[in-house]
Amino acid sequence: MTSFQHRKVVGDAHEERVAEELVLRGWDVSAWGQGVLTEAVRSALRGTDSSLRWTPDLVAAKGSEIFLLDCKSRMTSRATHRHAVERAAVMAHLQLAAWTQLPVCYVFDNLDILTPHDVLVSGRPGPHSVRGSGSAYYLVPTARSLAFDEVFGAGQQGTGQLDAA
Structure with missing residues (x-):
């Protein structure tokens, strides 16, 4: 399995978990x-x-x-306690939020939540990645994140629906 294929499998599993967590909180979810x-x-x-x-x-x-929701798998350092978000993604998501007038948020592996605005305000430019695309990232302390339950409510038996696009 190539590096991209492995990252895709991990990313798909994270998206599925986030969708399931939302459904447990009564949200309807669609792939996009x-x-x-x-x-x-x-x-x-x-x-x-x-x-x-x-x-x-x-x-x-x-x-x-x-x-x-943009699901970010393997984008949190356990050593430095910082989330990483690609700078180009932050710019695109700020534009998307302005255009659609809908909130955009990042959901990390531990279900921490950040918005593009949070990343822009609290993040610090990090070095270009030596793996993957080599893109520039913002690094944000995990302490700046919101809890998943704080944004989407406490988990309970779902009344929501997962729409498999």
Whole structure:
């Protein structure tokens, strides 16, 4: 399995977990973003600077509330207690939030929550990654994060629905 394929498997599992946690809290969840595109389209997008490259993974609704969620797997350092978010993603998500007038948030492996604004305000530029795309990142102390339950409510038996796009 290639490095990309392994990251995709890990990322898909994290998206599924986030969706399940939301459903347990009564949210309806649909896959969104590149996960609903064909491999050929995803591959073509990777070769562009389009903001569509950073379309969030999930959309969740509960009543009149809607969130766009970008699931970030393996983006938290246990050694430094910082979350990493690609700078280009933050810029794209700030634009998306302004355009759609919907909140965008990042959900990390431990279910910590940050918004693009949180990252921009609290983050510090980190070095370019030596793995993966080599992209520049913002690093944000985990202490700046919100708890999943604080944003989406406490877990309980789900009344929500998981929509397998």
